[in-house]
Amino acid sequence: MVGGVLMSIVLENERINGYAAGESVTGQVVLQLLEDVQVLGLHLHAGGGAFVSLTVKREEEWFECLNEEMALMATSTGETQLFTAGSHNLPFHFRLPDGPLVTSFSGRYGRVHYELTAVLERPLLPAYSVHRELRITNRIDVNSPPLLASVQRYKEKMVGCWLCTSGPISLSAKIGRKGYCNGEAIPIYAEIENGSSRLVVPKAAIFQIQSFIVDGKMKQHRQMLARVRGNHIASGSTETWNGKTLKIPPVTPTIVGCPIIHVEYVLAVYIHIPGAKKLMVELPLVIGTVPFNGFLYRNSSAANQFTVDMSWLALTLPEQPEAPPNYADIVSEEELSWTAPIATDQSDLIEGLNFPPFTVIQEFRFQPPPLYSEVDPHPNNDSTEQRTASFILEE
Numbered sequence: 001m002v003g004g005v006l007m008s009i010v011l012e013n014e015r016i017n018g019y020a021a022g023e024s025v026t027g028q029v030v031l032q033l034l035e036d037v038q039v040l041g042l043h044l045h046a047g048g049g050a051f052v053s054l055t056v057k058r059e060e061e062w063f064e065c066l067n068e069e070m071a072l073m074a075t076s077t078g079e080t081q082l083f084t085a086g087s088h089n090l091p092f093h094f095r096l097p098d099g100p101l102v103t104s105f106s107g108r109y110g111r112v113h114y115e116l117t118a119v120l121e122r123p124l125l126p127a128y129s130v131h132r133e134l135r136i137t138n139r140i141d142v143n144s145p146p147l148l149a150s151v152q153r154y155k156e157k158m159v160g161c162w163l164c165t166s167g168p169i170s171l172s173a174k175i176g177r178k179g180y181c182n183g184e185a186i187p188i189y190a191e192i193e194n195g196s197s198r199l200v201v202p203k204a205a206i207f208q209i210q211s212f213i214v215d216g217k218m219k220q221h222r223q224m225l226a227r228v229r230g231n232h233i234a235s236g237s238t239e240t241w242n243g244k245t246l247k248i249p250p251v252t253p254t255i256v257g258c259p260i261i262h263v264e265y266v267l268a269v270y271i272h273i274p275g276a277k278k279l280m281v282e283l284p285l286v287i288g289t290v291p292f293n294g295f296l297y298r299n300s301s302a303a304n305q306f307t308v309d310m311s312w313l314a315l316t317l318p319e320q321p322e323a324p325p326n327y328a329d330i331v332s333e334e335e336l337s338w339t340a341p342i343a344t345d346q347s348d349l350i351e352g353l354n355f356p357p358f359t360v361i362q363e364f365r366f367q368p369p370p371l372y373s374e375v376d377p378h379p380n381n382d383s384t385e386q387r388t389a390s391f392i393l394e395e
Helices: 294-305 333-338 347-353
Strands: 005-011 024-034 038-039 041-053 061-073 080-082 087-094 110-120 127-131 151-160 165-175 178-179 185-194 201-215 217-229 237-247 263-271 279-288
Touching: 005 110, 005 127, 024 110, 038 110, 041 201, 061 087, 061 110, 080 217, 110 263, 127 185, 151 279, 151 347, 165 279, 185 201, 185 263, 201 237, 201 347, 333 347
Parallel strands: 178 279
Antiparallel strands: 005 024, 024 087, 038 080, 041 061, 041 110, 110 127, 151 165, 165 185, 185 237, 201 217, 201 263, 263 279
8 A cells, every 4th residue: 555545456357277369358446545536547558578588698588469558547637536535446448469479478587477557647646556467378279180180209229339239229109199288198109119138118208398589599498297107128028008198287388479488398208228328209299278179079080981871861650550569479379378377266366365476477477468459448438527447357
């Protein structure tokens, strides 16, 4: 609080993952005053970009990405407006440029930063300003055709010196696509043949490569983000990875559209060889923001390969339903005679009810159902009376 004035910037539609180019930013500047204040004007500035500072000779570079200015409250020259003590909300709304904006990022030798700045102008007093970060994320759809293409690399190395050669080691690695998003697990397919006399260990890791450019000079910083290892491979053996997974941790999406800062990723599959330099292949990765839609992609691929015959839709049902099959066509007279019930008197039936059900259930195994008829044999013409169902058992 300065001079009885407290000012803050509130974003009403704040994006957790950051705003993208072309999206609207909506919010308000909140003024909390302990006393009446004369105000000359209130302005909001949205700006930011990339900044690089190399440690060698203090080389610096700036690339502007956003510069928007708007007046939330303006007066004629020299005039003022009275704001009474209390709370005042001044709304704002602006649209980010349609062109691609560089994703917010903080790296080893530079960063990409955006912020909102509210400036309050008062007579005979210095301007009072507050700042708030505005996160920007450039949208990258991993479902685009270039990022759906598989990536494969192969490399071979002879272990040993020219006098005492141990043998060759070969490595072939592949991933199903180039584009992934944070939190996804990358299935790795690899085949390692150990023709040397040494015990080797296969490993895989995700690396982030930060590149900073000033006056044509580039400085890089490489760091490992996640890794996984396989089993030891003995001499003369082969190891196969059939979809071994490596999960991507939360990282900044790929940045390639900025002239002074690049952020790229690679999946390195390598073989640790005791007493020799490791054998490595690097598969390029693009970390995007729009997740992979595997269901739609698979269906679209299948639709391109197969033609579905929909002629069955033209079929119609018969006008009159068919009667169910005759019972005699299903159960032969011989089977029916085997299980035909024997005539018994009423006392035998009553006594039979005392037996467990499974002892008499076979007697009803092949009993025919009631005769089928499309005409009700007992029509009830009086709709006001309760309808009843009846049937006749013929001996």
